[in-house]
Structure formats: C-alpha cells, structure tokens
C-alpha cells in the first residue's frame with residue numbers, strides 16, 4: 001500500500017438520513033479511511049452500524065452530510081463506471097440471458113456493446129459460467145446468479161469493487177466456493193475491494209485490513225491489518241495465525257458491543 005496516494009480517501013465523513021417525518025438518523029460519524037490501490041478492505045460491525053451506508057457513500061450513491069471523499073485524488077461526487085457494485089441479491093433482469101445481464105452497465109452508459117462482448121465472455125469463463133452464457137436467470141442457482149452479478153460489476157474494469165454482503169444469502173458451501181472465487185479474481189485482476197460482511201472468518205480471509213465499526217452511529221473502532229500470505233485458500237482458516245486474527249476482530253467487536261453482536265465465526 002502506498003499511503004501517500006490512496007485510491008479512495010474519506011476524511012471526517014458523517015452521514016445523517018433526514019426522515020420526512022420523525023427524527024433524523026445519524027448512520028455514520030467522523031469516518032476517516034484510506035483504501036490503497038489493489039487493497040482488500042473488509043468492513044465488519046453490528047447490524048445497523050452503517051456498513052451499507054458507508055458502501056453507498058463509496059459508490060457515490062449517497063453524499064455525506066459532512067466530510068470529504070476523494071477517488072484517485074479527485075472529489076468523489078456521484079456514481080461512476082470506475083466503481084463496480086455487488087449487492088446481496090444480484091437483481092438480474094429475468095428477461096435477459098446471462099451475457100446480456102453482464103452487459104447491462106454498458107447499455108446503461110449507452111456505450112458500444114461490441115468491444116465488451118469478448119470481455120463478458122472472458123469474465124464468464126473466469127467465473128465458471130461459460131456454458132451458461134445463453135441461459136436465463138431462472139435456470140441458474142443462487143450462487144451462479146451471484147457470479148453473474150460479480151461479472152456484471154467487473155465488466156467495466158472498475159478501479160474499485162464494492163461488495164455489500166454479497167454471499168450473505170447463500171448456503172455455507174456456495175458461500176465458501178464464492179469466497180475462493182473472489183480470492184482468485186483478486187489474484188488475477190488485483191482489483192481494489194471494499195467488502196461488507198457479518199462473518200469474522202470471511203472478513204479475515206479476504207482482507208488486507210479489517211475495518212471494525214462501532215454500533216450506530218458507526219465510527220471506525222479499529223483497523224486490523226491481516227498479514228497472511230497470498231494466495232490464500234479456505235485451508236488458511238485452520239491456521240493458528242488465522243485464529244489469532246479472528247479472535248482479534250471478535251475482541252474489538254465485543255469491547256464495543258458487549259456480547260450483542262450479529263457477527264458469527
């Protein structure tokens with residue numbers, strides 16, 4: 001990481017939602033965080049602490065109430081094709097086949113499709129979906145649909161990939177398979193990733209740094225560097241060092257939450 005030139009920089013960022021009726025909700029307060037190019041940062045914290053809000057700010061989908069956000073040194077003021085987003089539900093268009101779903105962001109930008117078709121096929125191959133390019137979403141399992149969502153987020157070669165509990169709705173085995181897939185994608189493309197999860201194990205396995213957040217209004221409780229060698233595999237979760245990192249994250253969560261955490265091992 002080159003701290004002198006982070007890809008993303010948040011300085012004193014706060015976010016308050018103004019309800020039409022009722023009291024405003026302060027979701028985040030005074031977040032300062034740098035994310036370096038190629039880095040994987042995972043965000044963990046109790047339910048409602050503002051993780052998704054932070055990701056929406058990074059995605060330019062919401063603006064902070066206070067503070068400053070920079071993307072590659074420029075003020076970050078809205079959505080951009082330089083940012084790919086993967087949600088918990090992939091929300092594929094049911095009337096379009098897999099390859100057309102992957103190409104949706106290109107259509108939305110009204111860019112020429114032809115140069116991206118080859119890229120879409122490459123991504124489907126990387127994600128093990130090459131023989132499903134012409135299939136429709138209802139013909140795919142939940143894990144396969146999420147892979148399409150990941151390919152769709154990668155189609156524009158984003159500088160940063162934002163992932164909001166992308167594997168949270170999947171069964172444990174599919175979740176493990178996709179975690180391995182994501183590690184492989186990161187090895188191959190070195191995409192910068194910000195990843196929200198409730199799983200401490202997932203947060204440690206993926207991360208260069210785990211950002212542990214406090215209960216709402218979310219602040220950064222602590223940033224924990226994870227110095228495990230890459231490439232990583234699922235086997236790594238059995239190592240002693242992995243266990244130490246995981247219990248480090250749990251201790252910080254417990255300090256800030258008591259025992260009321262939704263996080264799981």
Ligand SMILES: Nc1ncnc2c1ncn2[C@@H]1O[C@H](COP(=O)(O)OP(=O)(O)OP(=O)(O)O)[C@@H](O)[C@H]1O
Nearest residue numbers: 017025026027046047048049050051052053054216
């Ligand atoms: N659009 C909105 N308008 C008003 N309040 C909102 C809005 N979005 C989120 N909130 C509130 O902001 C707080 C943070 O929500 P957010 O979804 O960012 O938390 P989270 O950490 O991602 O939660 P979870 O882990 O349960 O997904 C919550 O109290 C939530 O009710």
